[in-house]
Each structure stands twice: as C-alpha cells, then as structure tokens.
Amino acid sequence: MLSVTGMESAYGRIKALKGISLQVGRGEVVALIGANGAGKTTFLRTVSGVQPMTAGTIEFEGQNISRLRPDQRVVRGICQCPEGRMVFGPMSIEDNLRLGAYTRKDNEILADMEKVYDLFPVLKEKRLLPAGSLSGGQQQMLAIGRALMGRPKLLLLDEPSMGLAPILVEEIFNVVRNLKAQGMTILLVEQNAFGALAVCDRAYVLETGTITLTGTGAELAANDQVRAAYLGM
Numbered sequence: 001m002l003s004v005t006g007m008e009s010a011y012g013r014i015k016a017l018k019g020i021s022l023q024v025g026r027g028e029v030v031a032l033i034g035a036n037g038a039g040k041t042t043f044l045r046t047v048s049g050v051q052p053m054t055a056g057t058i059e060f061e062g063q064n065i066s067r068l069r070p071d072q073r074v075v076r077g078i079c080q081c082p083e084g085r086m087v088f089g090p091m092s093i094e095d096n097l098r099l100g101a102y103t104r105k106d107n108e109i110l111a112d113m114e115k116v117y118d119l120f121p122v123l124k125e126k127r128l129l130p131a132g133s134l135s136g137g138q139q140q141m142l143a144i145g146r147a148l149m150g151r152p153k154l155l156l157l158d159e160p161s162m163g164l165a166p167i168l169v170e171e172i173f174n175v176v177r178n179l180k181a182q183g184m185t186i187l188l189v190e191q192n193a194f195g196a197l198a199v200c201d202r203a204y205v206l207e208t209g210t211i212t213l214t215g216t217g218a219e220l221a222a223n224d225q226v227r228a229a230y231l232g233m
C-alpha cells in the first residue's frame with residue numbers, strides 16, 4: 001500500500017532522514033521504533049507531506065504521491081495522528097472530530113462519528129465538553145478518533161502511548177489491535193519498543209536517520225541488539 005524509497009529530509013544542514021526505504025502492506029501494522037531524535041516524527045511528517053522531502057519517492061496504492069500537498073494526501077487516505085495529540089482544547093470533542101472530516105464531501109460523516117463513539121464510548125458521554133477537559137489518555141483517543149474521521153486507508157500514529165500511565169498505554173495498544181482486527185492499515189511510530197513490537201506485524205529500527213534493522217515484531221523482540229538498546233534487557 002505504501003512504499004517509501006530513499007527518503008531524505010533535512011532541517012537546514014541537519015540531515016534528519018538519510019535514505020529511508022520502508023513498505024507497508026494492506027492490513028499490516030508496521031512499527032517504526034528508535035530512540036529520541038532518531039527521526040521517527042520527521043519520517044511520519046514527510047510521509048504525510050507537512051515536512052519537505054529532499055530526495056526519494058513515496059508511492060501510495062501504486063501511485064507516486066511525492067509531490068502532492070498534505071491535504072491531497074489526506075483525500076487519498078493518509079491520515080496522521082500527531083505526536084502530543086494536538087487536540088483543540090477550547091473546542092468541543094464533537095467539533096474536534098468534525099475537523100478530522102474537513103476534507104470530506106460525502107454524507108456519511110455522522111455515521112463515522114458514531115463508529116468513533118463505539119470505539120471510544122467515553123468520548124460520546126463527553127461529546128459537548130471542551131477537549132481540554134479530557135485526561136491525557138482520553139485526549140489520545142480523541143486524536144485517534146479525529147484521524148479516523150478522515151476515513152484513512154493508512155493511519156499514521158505518532159507516539160500514541162507517550163506520557164500515559166501504564167494501564168492507559170495498554171489500552172492504547174489494544175485500540176491498535178482493535179483497528180487492525182477491523183482491517184485498518186497502520187504505521188506506528190513508538191519509543192515504547194516493547195508495546196510496539198508486541199502489537200505490530202513487522203517493524204523497522206531507525207537510528208539517526210537510517211534504518212538499521214527490520215523484521216517481524218517477534219524477530220526484533222528476540223534480537224539481542226534490540227533487547228539491549230530498546231527493551232532494557
């Protein structure tokens with residue numbers, strides 16, 4: 001579904017991505033793990049088009065989308081749930097969800113909102129309250145719900161477990177499992193390698209802008225290098 005080849009991206013003279021190649025197949029959950037500053041967020045932002053790509057190609061469903069604007073990529077079905085959730089605090093939960101459907105012109109938006117409410121009943125209970133009144137875990141659910149309102153074919157999740165209490169971390173990884181069971185294709189960026197490797201089909205390890213290892217979640221979880229560097233073993 002997604003095929004990235006030789007992706008480079010830079011902040012001025014700092015090369016953040018040095019030729020990344022990565023594939024995501026339909027229905028797969030693919031994780032990108034790596035330490036703070038490895039380039040994970042830059043990678044996702046370059047896939048969604050908000051960060052300029054200085055070399056490489058991005059193909060989505062067999063078409064080269066490298067030159068499309070971010071909103072055009074959303075219309076094609078690539079929706080990002082950003083790091084740090086970025087919900088609009090003063091706006092209601094429902095209005096935050098509506099924003100996720102901003103590029104849509106069909107009339108199934110309300111039906112999709114009900115699906116998000118089925119996935120996260122707490123959001124329905126609180127739908128008229130400001131998003132800023134939600135707990136961190138609930139805001140993460142809202143951020144995922146907002147991305148789902150774009151009707152993604154490929155959902156990009158940037159550090160969904162960040163800053164959450166362990167029980168909520170587990171809940172968020174369960175949401176990923178649920179979405180996968182419903183057939184969603186997911187590219188998951190995580191510093192929580194343990195959780196990400198348990199939930200993904202395949203994973204890539206990113207170190208200072210370069211992919212250094214790839215394999216199934218189980219293979220990487222058993223890899224000595226990964227265990228020492230990312231699993232604290």
Ligand code: ATP
Pocket residue numbers: 011014016034035036037038039040041042043083191
């Ligand atoms: P984190 O887990 O902190 O999000 P990351 O793996 O997502 O880390 P990036 O945020 O993509 O890493 O950063 C990759 C590299 O690019 C780092 O060296 C970082 O310092 C640098 N960088 C990121 N954003 C900027 C920016 N706006 N200006 C300059 N350098 C940046």
